[in-house]
Amino acid sequence: MFNTTYSDESPRVLQHMLERERAGTGAALPRRSFLKVIGAGGLALGAFPHLTTAQGSAPAGGGLKPTEQPSAFVQIATNGEVTVTINRLEFGQGVETGLPMILAEELDADWSLVRSRNGSNDAAYQDPRFGMHITGGSSSIRNSYSQYRELGARARAMLLAAAATRWNVDVASLRTQAGTVIGAGGRKASYGELAEAAMALPVPEKVTLKDPKDFRIIGRATTRIDAKAKSCGQQGFGIDVRLPGQLTAVVARPPVFGAKLTSVDDAAARAVKGVKAVLRVPLDGGAEGVAVVADGYWQAKTGRDALKLAWDLSSVEKVDSDKQLIQYRELAARPGPRFLDADMAPLATAPRTLEAEFVVPYLAHAPMEPLNCTVKLSADRVELWVGTQFPGGDTVAIARVLGLKPEQVRINVQTAGGGFGRRGVPSSDFVVLACEVGKAARAAGFDVPVRTLWSREDDMKGGYYRPMHLHRARIGFDDKGKVLAWDHALVGQSILTGTVFGGRVKNAIDPTATEGMGAPYPFPMRLTVHHPKLNVPVLWWRSVGSTHTAFVMETLIDDIARATMQDPVTYRMQLFGDQSPRHRAALQLAVDRSGYGKAQLPPGRAWGVAVHESFASVVAYVVEASVSEGRPVLHRVTAGVHCNLVVNPRSVEAQVQGAAVMGLSMCLPGGAITLKDGVVQQSNFGDFVVPRITDMPEFAVHIVPSAEPPTGMGEPGLPALAPAFANAIAQLTGKPVRQMPFNLS
Amino acid sequence: MSTLNINGRNQTVDVDPGTPILWALRDTLGMTGTKFGCGAALCGACTVHLDGQAIRSCVTPISAAEGKKITTIEAATDGSDPVGAAVHAAWVKHDVAQCGYCQSGQIMSATAFLKSLPKGKQPTAAEVDSAMAGNICRCGTYARIRAAVADAARSLV
Numbered sequence: 096m097f098n099t100t101y102s103d104e105s106p107r108v109l110q111h112m113l114e115r116e117r118a119g120t121g122a123a124l125p126r127r128s129f130l131k132v133i134g135a136g137g138l139a140l141g142a143f144p145h146l147t148t149a150q151g152s153a154p155a156g157g158g159l160k161p162t163e164q165p166s167a168f169v170q171i172a173t174n175g176e177v178t179v180t181i182n183r184l185e186f187g188q189g190v191e192t193g194l195p196m197i198l199a200e201e202l203d204a205d206w207s208l209v210r211s212r213n214g215s216n217d218a219a220y221q222d223p224r225f226g227m228h229i230t231g232g233s234s235s236i237r238n239s240y241s242q243y244r245e246l247g248a249r250a251r252a253m254l255l256a257a258a259a260t261r262w263n264v265d266v267a268s269l270r271t272q273a274g275t276v277i278g279a280g281g282r283k284a285s286y287g288e289l290a291e292a293a294m295a296l297p298v299p300e301k302v303t304l305k306d307p308k309d310f311r312i313i314g315r316a317t318t319r320i321d322a323k324a325k326s327c328g329q330q331g332f333g334i335d336v337r338l339p340g341q342l343t344a345v346v347a348r349p350p351v352f353g354a355k356l357t358s359v360d361d362a363a364a365r366a367v368k369g370v371k372a373v374l375r376v377p378l379d380g381g382a383e384g385v386a387v388v389a390d391g392y393w394q395a396k397t398g399r400d401a402l403k404l405a406w407d408l409s410s411v412e413k414v415d416s417d418k419q420l421i422q423y424r425e426l427a428a429r430p431g432p433r434f435l436d437a438d439m440a441p442l443a444t445a446p447r448t449l450e451a452e453f454v455v456p457y458l459a460h461a462p463m464e465p466l467n468c469t470v471k472l473s474a475d476r477v478e479l480w481v482g483t484q485f486p487g488g489d490t491v492a493i494a495r496v497l498g499l500k501p502e503q504v505r506i507n508v509q510t511a512g513g514g515f516g517r518r519g520v521p522s523s524d525f526v527v528l529a530c531e532v533g534k535a536a537r538a539a540g541f542d543v544p545v546r547t548l549w550s551r552e553d554d555m556k557g558g559y560y561r562p563m564h565l566h567r568a569r570i571g572f573d574d575k576g577k578v579l580a581w582d583h584a585l586v587g588q589s590i591l592t593g594t595v596f597g598g599r600v601k602n603a604i605d606p607t608a609t610e611g612m613g614a615p616y617p618f619p620m621r622l623t624v625h626h627p628k629l630n631v632p633v634l635w636w637r638s639v640g641s642t643h644t645a646f647v648m649e650t651l652i653d654d655i656a657r658a659t660m661q662d663p664v665t666y667r668m669q670l671f672g673d674q675s676p677r678h679r680a681a682l683q684l685a686v687d688r689s690g691y692g693k694a695q696l697p698p699g700r701a702w703g704v705a706v707h708e709s710f711a712s713v714v715a716y717v718v719e720a721s722v723s724e725g726r727p728v729l730h731r732v733t734a735g736v737h738c739n740l741v742v743n744p745r746s747v748e749a750q751v752q753g754a755a756v757m758g759l760s761m762c763l764p765g766g767a768i769t770l771k772d773g774v775v776q777q778s779n780f781g782d783f784v785v786p787r788i789t790d791m792p793e794f795a796v797h798i799v800p801s802a803e804p805p806t807g808m809g810e811p812g813l814p815a816l817a818p819a820f821a822n823a824i825a826q827l828t829g830k831p832v833r834q835m836p837f838n839l840s
Numbered sequence: 841m842s843t844l845n846i847n848g849r850n851q852t853v854d855v856d857p858g859t860p861i862l863w864a865l866r867d868t869l870g871m872t873g874t875k876f877g878c879g880a881a882l883c884g885a886c887t888v889h890l891d892g893q894a895i896r897s898c899v900t901p902i903s904a905a906e907g908k909k910i911t912t913i914e915a916a917t918d919g920s921d922p923v924g925a926a927v928h929a930a931w932v933k934h935d936v937a938q939c940g941y942c943q944s945g946q947i948m949s950a951t952a953f954l955k956s957l958p959k960g961k962q963p964t965a966a967e968v969d970s971a972m973a974g975n976i977c978r979c980g981t982y983a984r985i986r987a988a989v990a991d992a993a994r995s996l997v
Contacts, residue, residue, distance in 0.1 A: 187939030187979045318935045325940030326931035328873020328913035332941060335872035343867070368856055391867030392876070393859050463877050463885055463941040463978045512875070512941025513978050551878040745935055749981070753938055756980025780882040780976060788972045791982035 158300050160223075162242060165250040165298060167219035168198065175274050175287035177202065178210045182220035182239060184230040184484050185213065185321075186462070186511035186518065187753070188809040189746040192319045193236055194243050196742055200312040201247030201305060204286070205274030211320050216486040216506040227487035231519050231635070233710035233807025236742055240805050248302035250293075257293035258284050307740070307802055316745040321510075333482040333509035334467045340543035341469065342371060344532045345395040345550065347385040347402050348378060351773035352558060352630045354411045356383040360403035367401060369394030374535040379524040380632065386532045388541065392548050412630045413773030416563070419629070420454060423565040426625045427452075427584040432603045434612070437619035441579035445571025449654055452567045455643045455835045456767035457560035458636055459783055464512025465554055466525045470533035471544040476503050477533070481526055482511025484519025488595060492523035496530045515757065516635040517559060521594035524559065524632070525549070555783055556775040560768050561636030562588040564608070566647045576659040576666055578618040585609065587643075588633045589626040607635060611644030611709060611814065615675040616652070631770065637757055638810040641709040645814030646761075646821065646835060649705035653822040654831055663704050663822065664691065677737040680799045682706045682715040685735030688797050689717035700730060703823025705815040712738040712811035714751065718792070720823035727824050727837050729759060729792040734812070736796060739803035747808050748796040754812030755794070760785045762817050766836045842902050846871070847915035853902065861897035861905055862886045865912060873913040873944050877976070884975030887945040887952075888912050894952035913944040916951050923996060924951045930992035938979035946975045950989045954996060963993055 161167060162182070170178040179195035191211045199209045214220035222229050224238040251271055258276040259266040261284065269278050274286045307313075324330040349356065361373040369390040378384045385402055389395035442448065468481040477497055483489050486506045494501045511518055520526075529547035536545045549557065564587035571579045589605035591597055599606055604624045613620050636642060656666040664686055671679045682704070686692070691702055699721045706715035715735040721728050734751050741747055760766045765784025769776045777783040821832035828839065843852050844864065853859075853868045865871045865888075874897060877885030881896035888897045889911040890904075916924035927950050937943045953971035957963060963971070968989045977985070 189938070318932065319937065321940065322932045322935050322937055325937035325943050326928050326947060327917035328944045330940050331872070334876065335866075337870055337872070391855075391863055393855070393863035393867065396879075397856075461978060463875070463883065463939065463976065465876065511939065513939045515978075551880065551883075749935070749938055749979075749984070752983055753980035756982065757978070759980075779880050780878050781880065785976055785978060786980070786982075787974075787976060788982040788985060789969045791969075791980075791986070794983045 159298060161217070161219040162221055162223045163245065164219060165246050165253070167217065168243075168246045169202070169250045171286050171290035173287045173290065175205065175285050176208050176210060177204045177274070177286065178212055180212050180214050180220070182214050182222070183235045184482060184508055184511055184514065184518065186230070186482060186484070186514040188235070188750060189319055189743065190235045191321055191510070192317060193742045193746055194239060195320065196312050196317060197240060197243040198247035200310055201244045202251045203271040203273065206312055206317070208274060209320065213508045213510060215508060216490045216504065221487065228485070228490075229487055229519070230484040231516070233712065233809040233811060235807065235809070236805050237711065237807045244304050245302055248304055249299055252299045252302055253293040253296045254286055254289045256296050257289040261289070261292065313742050314740070314744070317743050318745065330510060332464050332512050333469070333480060334464055334512070334548065336469045336480040336509065336546065338469065338471060338544040342388050342390065342536070342541060342543055342545050343392045343395050344386045344388045344536070344545055344547045345392065345399040346376065346528065346532065346547065346553070347387070347399050347404055348553065348557065349382050349384070349406050351406070351408055351411050351413055352632065353380050353382050355407040356385070356404060357407045358405040359385055361385070363401035363403070364398040367394055367398040370398040372536060372539050372541060373398070373402070374532065374539060376528070376531045376535050378528065379522060380630070386535065386547070388532070388536055388545060396550060408773070411773065414629050414631050414770045415772055416456070416769040419563065420565065422627065423586040426586045426627060427565055427567045429625070431623045431625045433621060434604050434609045434624050435620045435622040437580065437621050439580045439582050439621050441619070442569065442571040442582060445579045446573050447571070447658060449570045449572070449651070449658065450568065451651060451654070451831065451833060453565065453643070453647050453833050455564050455646070455761070456769060457563045457631065458761065458766070459555050459560055459768050459777070460515040460517035460636055461554065461780070461783060461785060462511070462513030462515060462517055465551055466517070466549040467546060468526050468529035469544055469546040470529045472497065472533045472537050475499070476505070477530070478505045478507065479526070479529070480507045480509050481529070482509045482514065482518055483526060484514055484516075485523065488521060489523045489526045492527050493530050496527050497534060515637040516639070520559060520634060521596055551780070552778045555768070555778050558632035559634040560631065561642055562590065562633040564643045566643070568647070568651060570651065570655065572655055572659070574659060576655050576661055578655065581618045581620040583612070583620055584623045584625070585612070586625045586627065588629055588631070590633050590635055590639070592626065607640050609644070610640035611707065612648065615678055615708065616648070616670050617674070637754065638709050638813040641707060641814035642761065645705070645707040645709070646817045649707060649815065649818030650821050650825070650831060653704075653825065662692070667704070667706065677713045677799070678706055678708065678715070681713045681735040681737040683735065684797050684799055685715040685717045685733050688735070688795060689733035691717045701823045701826035703819040703821065703826065705819035705822060707815040709811045709814050711806040712736070712808055714811045714815050716755070716815045716819040718819045718823055720820055720827070722824065722827055722839060725839055726764065727762060727820065727839060729790070729820050731793045732795070732816070734794070734796045735799065736808070736812075737799045737801065738806045738808050738811070739801045740805045741798055742805055744798060747798060750808040751796045751812035752794050754810060755816040756786050756791065758813040758816030759790060759820070761835045762820050762837050763790060764836050842906065844902060844905055844910060845908065846910045847912060848909070855902070857903040858901045861888065861900050861902055861910060864902050865897065871912060871914060875941055875944050877942065877945070882976075883942070884949060885942045885945040887948040887975065889916070889948060889952055892952065892955065894949050913948055916948060923954050926992040926995045927951050927954065927988070930988040930995065934984045934988040934991065936981050936984040936988050938981055942975060942977045946972065946977065946985055949975050950992065953989070954993055957993070960997060962997070963990070
């Protein structure tokens, strides 16, 4: 989620959002102190003081921001266990291991004793660069690398100071090693022994960080901290939260986005054993739904299915994918705002021209854990348990919906079963819905926590899709493949318009639609952008704009190479020149390790190549594919990855493979959400088809060595997969692939 | 009232006999290791064993479990079952999980599959794929699942 340039401007955008909220409520954003010193009375658990508290009980370090305070991030128990709090949603990408690795490196912790835990919407857990709680844009490691190093170094300095005091020696005579402070003559004290004394010491503001050549945790292939818990059913997710008295709600939604509810017959629903209440609740986008609240999910869902509801569909927009495509084609032919504006005169005289139209559908994120959010509401406070990528925006939205101040909202971030963007929503749709249900339940006399849980069908049909897009290109080039003019039109709904991030839309162009177009190729391009308005809610989907722009760009590059009889790798390398060394390095690595151009492929297979930068990382793929009974088959993938310094190579491998599989999901039959007469046609994994193990290619991931500060890897593995696969298929069929899912008929 | 034998213990649940095993486990008994993914036997996240067979608990009513033994992820990986323990160990060794939500179901499918093999038989790659094809992982951990199942099979010889 979020485009590459997002980080540069977001603090201003978010600041604006918060200021607006403050103006409305008169309340300042909280710097709450619920992370009080647990060990103040000498408890077993050592904790460093949280220093921005109003209590004034904590010593010095007042110049540090909440995001810089070790107390909010490191707890050291007397047995030496180090618990690191993560400032992100863990939803598969591995930050619950990566961030503790970074902190533990500078702390010089014993890795076998390092644990991690989830954070909250406390100010300490804001992204240090965005100034808000957010997980997206493959930014967790990128933006918190320095932060977590410094946090670890501060904690280490406090432990050293505690040992120096205990032994009455100069701190300079001490060193640390794997959770132990070591003094002259081999005298030792464990971090666990020192934690309580260290707690009482001032937090140093300035610390010296390690020379990366001394790293012993960062860069080492490390098994995830949660690997065990996730392999025996012990890992808790948001859906697993069970509070005393908790009820579960399932919500009936309109069959067409925005349809009005005209009548409710809930007699049969109320008769279902376990059903407690049937409540009308406001829905996202001004619609209305009906929540059935019951002892558990099955009773609530059975009740929901027994509702007899009437909807007024007469005045509501009914999107139809086939008609939509015709409209998009008409739009593409019209003039519109230009994101790039090169001179197109050379098109008329170009020795060769190429014209192409691309269509990609709506896509559901379909994370394996259905959306859910548990709300415990009281008169002046609300507490939520939810796997959310956007606690910052959610806090503001929750306060607004419930008539509370932001500081009365506590979000306990829960480990999530995937998300891919769906758990980071500018409108906070599923969090707001759970609050509406909680509010209605409380008004109806149920003063208990309520978990709102979506069925898979609710998720598939519930909108917030990757938008459908149409691209049209007309390219003029010479016999050597030099592009003389590239006229390009892009049509698709804007993700950011009308949201809190709307300020990023400039000249009526949403940057999340155009990211990945043009660069790094030095082509004279004119890029016209149209953002039609439709009532289908849209959202970022893992790697956002690059989900379609990489497909379009990288298949067209191959088309030009093929038209001019050039090898697609040689052609790209020549275009990269000296300007794009990371692209060159990633592609070269994939080429070398795959045997591209050298190895003999089995009959019926072809090579495909693509490379793409997104979120500041570059991933190149060399693939082997075939066509079997009209179906595209991906056999083997070799990845070349440039993400600068690698924190956990095992995690990078996992993220590249995982993102590639999600990329593959766009290519294979059934990877589409379509609408007919306003009704979403897919409902579950039977008709929105995602890859299974039988679709999985052999897969090798190779990483370009680098010492530069790390860039993210949650999303960059996705974009280049589809075009590499398509380029191989085009080699086999002689026909370029212009649609996702691939249409080989 | 229905009586279910879960992980070797008889437990009574006061829910409609048509209630899927999944929801009796999760909401009534608080055993949350078994996951809800699709509710339609399409994704495998809810896989448990019924008399040793891998079944989809989201579509199997508790009435179908009377007189039978239900085994869930909690018992399969608690060390008491050598096959479950081998699969659990292989899953950790290969660092399979990403979000981890589907992995209870993956592990229950893998365990049932390995138990179904004749003693000493090593599965082919195609057999592993076929056995695991009913379990979706949206994070795309399939390469490591393959490696872990093969490794667990080897360790059981």
